[in-house]
Amino acid sequence: MSYGRFLLKRGLQGIVVVWGVVTIVFMLRFITPGNAVDAVAPLDASPELRERIAEELGLDQPLYVQYLDYLWELLNGDMGYSYISGIEASSMVFSKLPATVELAVASSIIAIGLSIPLGVISATRRHEPADYAATTFSLVGISTPNFWLGIMLILLLSVQFGIFPTSGRAFGFVQAFRITANQGLGAGADAFYQWLRFITLPAVTLGTYFTALITRLTRSGMLEELGQSYVRATRAKGLPESLVRYKHALRNTLIPVITVLGLQLGTLIGGAVITESVFSWPGLGTTLINAINARDWPILQATLVVIGTGFVIVNLVVDAIYAYLDPQVVAE
Amino acid sequence: MSDEILKVRDLTTRFFTEEGQVNAVEHVDFDVRDGEVFGIVGESGSGKSVTALSLIDLVETPGRIVEGEVWYRDADLAEEHRDSHPDAVDGDYVDVRQLPEATRRWLRGPAFATIFQDPMSSLNPSITVGEQIAEAVEVQRRARANPRRTRSRTQGYGLGRLLVDSVLPSQGYVSDESQERAVELLERVGIPDPEQRADEYPHEFSGGMLQRAMVAQALAGEPDVLIADEPTTALDVTIQAQILNLLTELQEEEDMSVVLITHNLGVIARMCQRVGVMYAGEVVERGSLEDVFENPVHPYTEGLLGSIPDVEDPAPRLSPIEGNVPSLLDAEMGDECYFADRCPKAMESCLTDIEEHEAPAATDDTDHLVRCILADREYDESEALGSAAKQEVISDD
Amino acid sequence: MISPRTLRNLRKELRSSALAKIGIVLVLAMILVAAFAPFIALHNPTNQDLDENTLPPMGFSRTTEETTSEMVNGSLQLTNETVYVNATASHPLGTNSLGQDVYSRAVYGARTSMMVGVLGTVLAAILGVSVGLVAGFYRGRIDDALMRFADVSLAFPSLVLAIALIGLWGRAAVDVPDPFVVFGLVDPVRSALGLPTGMPDSFVLPGTVIVVVGLVNWVWFARIARGEALSIREEEYVKAARALGASDARIIGRHVLPNATTPILVLATIQVAAIILLESSLSFLGFSGTTLSWGFDISQGRGYLSTAWWIATIPGIAIVLAVIGVNLVGDWLRDALDPGIEGEGGV
Numbered sequence A: 001m002s003y004g005r006f007l008l009k010r011g012l013q014g015i016v017v018v019w020g021v022v023t024i025v026f027m028l029r030f031i032t033p034g035n036a037v038d039a040v041a042p043l044d045a046s047p048e049l050r051e052r053i054a055e056e057l058g059l060d061q062p063l064y065v066q067y068l069d070y071l072w073e074l075l076n077g078d079m080g081y082s083y084i085s086g087i088e089a090s091s092m093v094f095s096k097l098p099a100t101v102e103l104a105v106a107s108s109i110i111a112i113g114l115s116i117p118l119g120v121i122s123a124t125r126r127h128e129p130a131d132y133a134a135t136t137f138s139l140v141g142i143s144t145p146n147f148w149l150g151i152m153l154i155l156l157l158s159v160q161f162g163i164f165p166t167s168g169r170a171f172g173f174v175q176a177f178r179i180t181a182n183q184g185l186g187a188g189a190d191a192f193y194q195w196l197r198f199i200t201l202p203a204v205t206l207g208t209y210f211t212a213l214i215t216r217l218t219r220s221g222m223l224e225e226l227g228q229s230y231v232r233a234t235r236a237k238g239l240p241e242s243l244v245r246y247k248h249a250l251r252n253t254l255i256p257v258i259t260v261l262g263l264q265l266g267t268l269i270g271g272a273v274i275t276e277s278v279f280s281w282p283g284l285g286t287t288l289i290n291a292i293n294a295r296d297w298p299i300l301q302a303t304l305v306v307i308g309t310g311f312v313i314v315n316l317v318v319d320a321i322y323a324y325l326d327p328q329v330v331a332e
Numbered sequence B: 001m002s003d004e005i006l007k008v009r010d011l012t013t014r015f016f017t018e019e020g021q022v023n024a025v026e027h028v029d030f031d032v033r034d035g036e037v038f039g040i041v042g043e044s045g046s047g048k049s050v051t052a053l054s055l056i057d058l059v060e061t062p063g064r065i066v067e068g069e070v071w072y073r074d075a076d077l078a079e080e081h082r083d084s085h086p087d088a089v090d091g092d093y094v095d096v097r098q099l100p101e102a103t104r105r106w107l108r109g110p111a112f113a114t115i116f117q118d119p120m121s122s123l124n125p126s127i128t129v130g131e132q133i134a135e136a137v138e139v140q141r142r143a144r145a146n147p148r149r150t151r152s153r154t155q156g157y158g159l160g161r162l163l164v165d166s167v168l169p170s171q172g173y174v175s176d177e178s179q180e181r182a183v184e185l186l187e188r189v190g191i192p193d194p195e196q197r198a199d200e201y202p203h204e205f206s207g208g209m210l211q212r213a214m215v216a217q218a219l220a221g222e223p224d225v226l227i228a229d230e231p232t233t234a235l236d237v238t239i240q241a242q243i244l245n246l247l248t249e250l251q252e253e254e255d256m257s258v259v260l261i262t263h264n265l266g267v268i269a270r271m272c273q274r275v276g277v278m279y280a281g282e283v284v285e286r287g288s289l290e291d292v293f294e295n296p297v298h299p300y301t302e303g304l305l306g307s308i309p310d311v312e313d314p315a316p317r318l319s320p321i322e323g324n325v326p327s328l329l330d331a332e333m334g335d336e337c338y339f340a341d342r343c344p345k346a347m348e349s350c351l352t353d354i355e356e357h358e359a360p361a362a363t364d365d366t367d368h369l370v371r372c373i374l375a376d377r378e379y380d381e382s383e384a385l386g387s388a389a390k391q392e393v394i395s396d397d
Numbered sequence C: 001m002i003s004p005r006t007l008r009n010l011r012k013e014l015r016s017s018a019l020a021k022i023g024i025v026l027v028l029a030m031i032l033v034a035a036f037a038p039f040i041a042l043h044n045p046t047n048q049d050l051d052e053n054t055l056p057p058m059g060f061s062r063t064t065e066e067t068t069s070e071m072v073n074g075s076l077q078l079t080n081e082t083v084y085v086n087a088t089a090s091h092p093l094g095t096n097s098l099g100q101d102v103y104s105r106a107v108y109g110a111r112t113s114m115m116v117g118v119l120g121t122v123l124a125a126i127l128g129v130s131v132g133l134v135a136g137f138y139r140g141r142i143d144d145a146l147m148r149f150a151d152v153s154l155a156f157p158s159l160v161l162a163i164a165l166i167g168l169w170g171r172a173a174v175d176v177p178d179p180f181v182v183f184g185l186v187d188p189v190r191s192a193l194g195l196p197t198g199m200p201d202s203f204v205l206p207g208t209v210i211v212v213v214g215l216v217n218w219v220w221f222a223r224i225a226r227g228e229a230l231s232i233r234e235e236e237y238v239k240a241a242r243a244l245g246a247s248d249a250r251i252i253g254r255h256v257l258p259n260a261t262t263p264i265l266v267l268a269t270i271q272v273a274a275i276i277l278l279e280s281s282l283s284f285l286g287f288s289g290t291t292l293s294w295g296f297d298i299s300q301g302r303g304y305l306s307t308a309w310w311i312a313t314i315p316g317i318a319i320v321l322a323v324i325g326v327n328l329v330g331d332w333l334r335d336a337l338d339p340g341i342e343g344e345g346g347v
């Protein structure tokens, strides 16, 4: 199978999964106790009013009609309007998306940038102090709930030492760019500085679990690879140790690490939801929790669809990288 | 008398495991001469593969080379180290074990190249075969491009580049010339369509083709000594013959010396000029092929050969002698001849320390050495170790 | 199922690994604390004592500004005074803003974590293993459908799905009587030890949380069980058993399931850790049916970071210790049994 065909196949599978996501999100409403009209109607609403609301929301139609309507509207980019504020759900969700993506990307960069060197050092200096330090860090890291870590960071770095703000978000990354373009470098540098000040603690909070997890995976994978015969053969042919370790062993270590990362992507998004809640970060997570508490169905559904679809897309990218690195995957 | 390219003296490698100390290779001596194939034969667990790894200094923990010398003839290297490491130099020879570690590593490739048993697991599954061979070429190219003292094999190849390469399958380290040379080498070892096959991954190769590729990789450094550790064991019988032919051909053309390690007496008989027989970590008999195979002195060698009706047409596998290779755990090894409890000619005196003895040699220039008292004296039935006594040896353990 | 060789491996690994020992000690400690909470707690964890609110832990003190008013020469004089609030021996880890004993709440919190962790894992394992075995054993359409369904549910992060389901379904909880209290074992012991009596006679089990946590984590078990079923159904002895007319249920029960025990056991351990973290996250966000939970206490302490750091800190330490313990036990099992799975599954 060629690489292109492999990607095509994965893409089609992804579309099926997205369809499944949409279907489950739609069904959620019908496995939820309570009438959807109750969520919208005032408590003392007359039966006529309730009927009108149901009609307006399409709730009086048979299920399959509602489902097809829902699919059709989704395909047209229409996710409905918030029951609470009346804002279009899609614009609401997409305006919150950048904050979450920024947070996820920043913490992934922290995680990948720290964990792979840590794991490699740990594996190549086995039973040395650096290894013990990295192993302890990764054990504690995967065992610490991130909301508590966030609170501890706030307690120490914001409340005690006042280095970082306790919560909120000053600018988006893109906004900071715009400021640079419009108001010159000075204002831009300040905007980026503010951006960095606000995002640091949430990103560290969200990134710690992944740093710890990837460190563990890299360490154990690297130890396994370094024990393989090909590593011995590579040394025997005279390659310097740096190439043996990085070009050969590390690359083969990263292949399974990437799969696990793909599987853990959900954990990253879940972590983002709770991190946002700790730092009042105005992203999808906060939107989701507010929507659930208010039973704001269109917003809730839109958020879930975007999260699910995002997961599928990122997983597709992970798969593509994985297949690119491991020639045997495509062959199978 | 031809010259020795390699003189191994007193090589001793032990493994320090949780169960205790394992004496895998004990005081092994042998020479490898220019342009010859020297065979090391023994059952599995006799220490022959560890001997190979010890030569190239790739014994992995918990193993360690505890003593011994590996004298390698290289006039330039000797000259270079004569002042800085006087103990490591003797005439044109250097003791590889006493050289600085970096220098020892440089020798892998141009001095010693190695072919391992299982070609599939000896190649990195996620890098193309061509690139892996080209790496071996490139290492030497870069080393030559630099003056000896500072020569670096990663010159111009910084950490950043390295990290990019570790993630992306780029060929950053390997130059185009090396890649071309790799294709030539593939052609040299008889791989059809070398251009195209160079871009394939190990899993796309058959076992025989992969072993050919391993040979090509070994040739990349133009080695003086090619160490082949069970090069055909993992292959089909017909393929085995092809690989052996290839080795013979290349050995003659490139004028290499070959150390061929195998448990297959037929392979030894077919390929080698001289041979060492290993048992329980020791070389128990060594000499020219005729001396060892036609006039064996050591009862172990006799036993091995006894099962083969005709040396010219030997059965491919060793016939097991009754009993097992003894445990190599230090705690369980005494002074006696380690073969005593399986030896049909064991005598009382065999329970003392056994030295290496000269044995009759067919020609003047061939050493024939045996680690057995029978080299000095005749078998005397009256002194024979009864089965009861043998039992005692075992229960002594 | 558990062969002598397995036991030997477990023992050998335990002997050589200090971390495994630490893990077992932590897990045993947590089980004991959870089981015997009414004996170990110093106070009823739900008792509020506003006179003793926000007391610091032993060794620390807290300052507050207290304003006193006084009539001096006919006019009201206000004086600000810094008052030190010191720890008391009866609340060694301090109290929260309602005057509840932080230590006793942490002790009872262990119960919630353990219950949700274990019951949630069992539920996830039953669901996942059944689905996985059926998919792997029958392959074909069923397999495709079930695995696509697994892919879909993987697309929702556990935490997101869990808060959605709990948020929509409500936070049902079950009151489980505490047997020690009901049978009157607690008060005599406590008064003999000179501890206050009147421990809660029932324990709130957050039912929705357990169900949801099981529902959102089944996929990991399904993947493993399916893999095992796929490989075992090709074994000669399974084919032979089939040829002899053994029923599918029998083959699954006798051959496939026992072979899958080891990886499932290891995964279950890792999942207990993941679910403890998930439960604490849920109760932190307020999606739980109980207030006796480490996560809930952390969310309560969040508002007092500048004045009373211990309220949020101490339950967090309890979570970290518990999860480290379970993870270490998981590592021990994995290293000793080597089922070839990586530490999958998370919050």
Ligand code: SF4
Binding pocket: B298, B299, B300, B337, B338, B339, B340, B341, B343, B344, B345, B346, B347, B350, B354, B371, B372, B373, B374
């Ligand atoms: S030394 Fe004695 S026991 Fe050993 S091989 Fe020779 S005869 Fe046999």
